Amino acid sequence: MSEDLAIPSLFNVKGKIVLVTGGGVGIGKMIATGFARNGATVYIAARKEPQLKEAVEDIKQVATGKIHYIVANVGSKAGCDALISDFKKREAKLHILVNNSGITWGGPYNDFPEEKGWDNVFNVNVKSIFYMTAGLSDYLIKDSTSTDPGRVINISSTASVIPHSEGELSADGNGTWSYQPSKAAVNHLTSQLAVKLAPSFVTVNAILPGVFPSKMSAFGLKTSGDKIVSRQPMGASALSFYLNATTDRKQGRVGGPGDMAGLALFLASPASAHITGQHIITDGGARLFSKL
Template identity: 40%
Template sequence: MVSNLFQVKDKIILVTGGGSGIGYGISLGFVKNGAKVYICSRDFEKCKKTAEELTKIGPGKCIAIKADLSKLSDIKNLFEEFSKYEQSLDCLVNNSGANWGEELEKYPDQAWDKVMNLNVKAVFNTSVAALPFLRKNATSQDPSRIINIGSIDGIRVPRLETYAYSASKAALHQLTRTLADRLAPEHILVNAIAAGPFMSKMTKQTFTQFEDLVKSSVATGRFGNNEDLEGLLVFLTSRASTYITGAIIPLEGGVLIKSNL
């Protein structure tokens, strides 16, 4: 049955930065479809509150773990804590990220350190730390997954001056392909989502200030929403996508075709 192809009930999912923004929408989609979702954030109290809220929505459940993924020690602690609950992981969603906008000649050096560290290096370190759990139950018929949240700004030239962000997302897309090639023989599929404009804590200030400009760049004329995230994430974690790896999938309402007009 087609419905069985898109089944994620009882799968174990870890969403970094899953307590807010796009991460919240991703976590919500998995919980609504019966998955057991772990979310992590530097702000543990907020993360815990979100986990409680999502569990009430159900039918899946959500558990919060504190972690600052810009620190390698916290990444190690994240999986030590995770191992107290689970011995395996079906899907890691690398969602945590940072942005920094500034004029070209004022663009600060610390922006590069912060953005590249969280958007690229932390994704690599988190993925490596997750491997023992991802390998546990991975088979050719039911592979484990790593899903990286990239951006259309890693494909096109962004309209705003976010130099480190766009460079980091292009790097993340290439890292996705490299990891996909390395991990395919171990039945771990690695894909990325090139996300377009979604309203979140990270983007709210910019998108509110430039709302008309942002919407005019989207062929469908709107921001992305939680159901947009749910549909694609469930697909990429279910049996329906077991023959897809190394893909950079646009989820952007037609921004890229608009850019090419």
């Protein structure tokens, strides 16, 4: 019998159990909403319980699956272990792990702080992905097959492939010196984990978002939103973009919930069961037109 290629079958996540770190706001909330809307049981985890409660109530408005929260801090191995332990008390299987928790720090080139600027950024952005994935591998591997594998989705950034650290997303005189290399590390760790877990029927892929509304982009969108949006190439021809033409040019846009949820749903559905170790950019083509 041939495979069912109907959309409801190819993109089905109903009944899957999902854990999204950093799921209370921004990109994490977009992804969690997409899964809950389509029948998955979703757990969101973050440090701030009020944000988690608010997110759960928002997501419930559209959910056809269940939505829960766990208060956790993945900034250390102990924090990751505590989240893993709490989750394992509630479920016997995990189908989809979304490692979304991330932070950034802006500071001057000649006085960039070590602990908050470097150590904490790498702890949350890189180490947490390793410890969360390693600690939940047994749950991801359980009952997984080549056609229905466990899934790990790591949220990286186009900052991992664009080396500019000073711009609209940080204050004048400051740069996000540790954020770019931390996200580059996420990409390579994604490849490492894909190699490790493929024999156990678990796929590991990374999403590299461009500018999306989130806590990290809030400063830039507030202070330079019009400028940032004007640089989004979707809606503009390449020639008009490079010539800074202002006529006959449709307005571009930053990323939205459908862009993020759609890609995450794809990477967790039967349609992507044969895809692993990939770093997928979703930025409307902005990095192709960067003139910085």
